[in-house]
């Protein structure tokens with residue numbers, strides 16, 4: 001059996017940090033209030049862990065990106081590892097690639113030949129950090145170096161002495177100013193008292209750390225072997241015991257073996273860390289270094305400026321992945337493809353409501369000039385727009401989604417605000433389709449299903465298609481309206497000369513019904529009731545109006561607006577349930593408000609029609625419109641209409657202009 005029943009026979013738990021009895025830890029009561037100093041080690045710790053370490057051209061590309069993001073301290077190489085590494089440092093210095101306010105860091109083991117080469121690589125750099133390391137934990141002392149504690153201290157101090165001598169000589173030669181960064185490799189697995197003893201000996205050997213010119217201690221969790229609170233304890237112990245605390249910078253260098261490098265870093269910073277070493281997207285040995293993007297954005301989402309700019313995060317991610325020849329998971333914090341997407345219905349509903357409420361709140365701030373545009377959004381901890389993403393992927397629809405998600409996509413793609421009952425109705429269409437195809441309903445699939453369902457394509461897709469129509473005012477006594485007056489009465493004012501205000505109008509529409517052209521007509525108070533009357537009297541299709549709603553949408557510019565009508569219909573005698581079962585919705589869109597209404601009725605009728613058969617035409621109706629104007633694009637016709645089919649009485653029967661638009665969208 002590979003896994004042990006009692007793993008304590010094989011693995012030891014982490015030891016306690018020797019705080020005195022009753023000691024009250026400081027880090028649990030602190031809050032992060034400012035960004036730390038950042039050190040990117042993408043070009044060193046990241047690079048050394050790659051399957052194919054970067055070429056110098058690739059390193060240069062990544063170096064420039066790091067500068068663009070705003071790093072001021074960058075570990076650029078392990079110059080003693082190869083001539084290529086050495087040449088990279090020379091190249092960026094000699095070619096003026098290093099801005100004056102940026103410090104280059106290079107790493108060296110505590111070996112004299114390699115120290116010399118590393119310092120030589122930095123000649124001429126304005127400010128350099130020499131990063132000297134040796135592992136100090138018991139297992140390394142015993143197994144790798146076969147050293148006692150004293151021998152470890154000697155090895156370290158010899159190296160520090162050499163670094164001091166060679167850097168001073170180099171400063172005299174080229175003016176390069178050096179800082180020592182001494183790394184206790186495997187710090188987190190070392191006896192805390194020994195880390196402090198070694199640290200104080202190094203500090204004394206260096207002998208020139210001041211509050212103005214501090215030396216750095218790198219407290220590495222080379223392998224993450226314990227929970228984050230243990231690392232925080234280790235850092236706090238070192239921070240509270242090292243001499244000259246005001247003359248040293250504590251740098252933390254967490255790895256991610258337990259998957260908690262970000263948490264360890266955050267606690268390590270509370271415990272006394274001033275500076276953090278890591279890589280973009282957490283590249284690095286084994287499970288990687290701590291991810292600096294996550295850390296920085298965690299701070300940002302707490303209202304703390306990280307001093308690093310990830311405004312074009314997807315570009316940064318693409319570049320880093322290309323340089324490292326690695327992908328990241330789609331659920332990777334902040335940077336993964338799916339992290340700003342909700343598929344689950346209740347999440348989508350909350351986000352949609354959150355966005356609407358926030359838009360209202362923020363516009364109030366804009367209007368009044370008072371208040372703050374705080375981000376308060378269910379499920380989404382940070383505004384994706386801050387990272388250069390849009391909101392288009394916030395809601396993605398699958399069989400796990402609900403009405404709100406579908407309605408959100410329609411709003412995003414077609415700018416249509418579906419009435420609530422219509423959302424429920426259309427959602428059923430999408431859910432059925434999603435289950436049928438067993439895949440995500442993309443924005444394109446949803447909009448296409450919407451257009452198909454509501455017959456919004458310019459070509460006939462449903463059984464009924466309205467080509468054109470005419471409306472005529474009738475004398476109030478000539479015909480009884482088929483239903484009570486609805487809220488469409490205002491159309492009458494738009495449609496008839498102001499000196500006569502008949503309450504009843506006639507609708508004559510040219511439809512294609514199952515591919516055959518047919519004219520239907522009906523009378524009613526307003527176009528909607530008139531068209532319903534036409535459907536009832538000529539097609540035996542008796543429908544009632546449920547709810548309705550209207551909005552306008554802008555085409556390309558605010559000047560080009562279109563009217564949208566949503567109408568709910570149900571078959572006469574079948575009242576729909578509260579939740580909308582038994583009713584059917586339609587949508588009509590047109591630059592003309594009346595046309596939008598007529599189309600909405602035909603659209604809903606199309607949803608309702610099923611496979612019913614229609615009676616044959618009772619009579620042929622052939623009005624003769626007189627075309628007086630055709631728009632330059634040939635789409636809008638301005639027509640003067642005679643009341644065809646209604647016995648002409650006088651010249652008064654020539655009515656005003658009615659716009660009939662051929663394509664529906």
Ligand SMILES: CC(=O)SCCNC(=O)CCNC(=O)[C@H](O)C(C)(C)COP(=O)(O)OP(=O)(O)OC[C@H]1O[C@@H](n2cnc3c(N)ncnc32)[C@H](O)[C@@H]1OP(=O)(O)O
Pocket residue numbers: 045048078080081082108109110111114133134135144145185222285
């Ligand atoms: C935790 C970290 O990430 S530390 C950084 C690690 N990065 C790298 O190793 C990448 C670059 N490294 C290299 O190119 C090579 O390892 C070199 C050029 C540095 C050294 O190469 P080599 O001389 O062939 O030695 P090798 O790679 O086998 O290293 C092992 C030797 O270094 C010693 N060593 C390891 N770390 C250190 C150190 N920090 N200080 C001094 N000696 C060290 C080992 O004890 C061993 O010595 P031994 O041969 O006397 O037993």
Ligand SMILES: CC(C)C(=O)C(=O)O
Pocket residue numbers: 045133183185186218220221222223253255
């Ligand atoms: C040498 C140090 C800085 C290191 O890379 C590590 O401990 O992981």
